[in-house]
Amino acid sequence: MKVDILGVKFDNYTMDQAMNEVVQQLKKEKNAYKIYTPNPEIVMMANEHMDFMNILNRGDLVIPDGIGVVIGAKIMKKDIPERVAGYDLVQNILAEIADNKMTAYFLGSAKGIAEEAAHHMEKAYPGLKVMGTHDGYFDDQEEKHIIASIQSLQPDVLLVGLGAYRQEKWIDDHVEKLGVKVAIGVGGSLDGMAGHVKRAPVIFQKLYMEWLYRLIKQPSRARRMLKLPLFLIHVIRHRKH
Incomplete structure (x- = not known):
């Protein structure tokens, strides 16, 4: 069952x-099978770009990657459990395919990051095989080679880390x-899997305050973080109508 939060239809899983x-x-x-992971910032972006909204809503599994979405659902009296x-x-998926001798391909981030991530994940999940990697900086000609490579390697799972909108559009296309x-x-x-960006400590995760940890570590994210209160304002306004 899908739950509509400001036009983005989430699975209540x-x-x-x-x-x-x-x-x-x-x-x-x-x-x-297409999996997208919108947070409040991405929901707001989708409200500004209807083509992005449509792409997200063509996703087969759309999960709330952000406690703000769960809070928004509660405000709207809708059921998103967690x-x-x-x-x-992603970690659970990699563990699953490692156990079943399935394969993956990593696409995205800066030069060398996907390759490092593959190395770390193969070490973390014995049995996992990352068939290929490519960074997220490519032109139309290089894109054709990437597509041909993926088609040839036939990985079971494809991770696409190109940033919000670009990655979802790339998958959709x-x-x-x-x-x-x-x-x-x-x-x-x-970047996290490669060890270049540290995950928030467990206490921040349990308190649903990873956003605060990231803001402390990267003050430059402040402008992006303003999307969360804006999202909640929109949710409250939407609830009143």
Whole structure:
């Protein structure tokens, strides 16, 4: 069941339910399952760009990667049981495919990051095989080579970390012809997996305050963080109508 939050339709799944869904999709021989992980900032971006909204709503699994979405749902008296952090979902997926001798491809971030992330993840999840990697800086000609490479390697799971909107549009444009079973937009997760960006300490995670930790570490994010109160204002206004 989908839950509409300011036009973006989220699945009202727990992490366990989301993983159960992904596991079922991985069992299929042919698939092109799209996973998106919007947070309040991305919801607001989608409200400014209807084509982005439409792309998100074509996603097969859309999870709330941000406690703000869960709070917004409660304000609107809608059922989203918990935050399903995109980074954690990706880790669970990698563990699942490692156990089942499935493969992955990492696309995105700066030069060398995807390769480092692949190395770290293969070490963290014995049995995982990352078939190929490529950074997120490519022109149209290079893009053709990336697509051909993915088609040739036939990975089961594709991680795309090109930043909000660009990564979802890239998946939406190409997933049907890539031959992958599952494609997921991962934002900056490749940097985290490569060890270049540290995850917030567990206490921040448990208190749903990872955003505060990131703001302390990266004050330049302040302008982006203003999207959260703006999101909540829009939610309250929407509830009144």
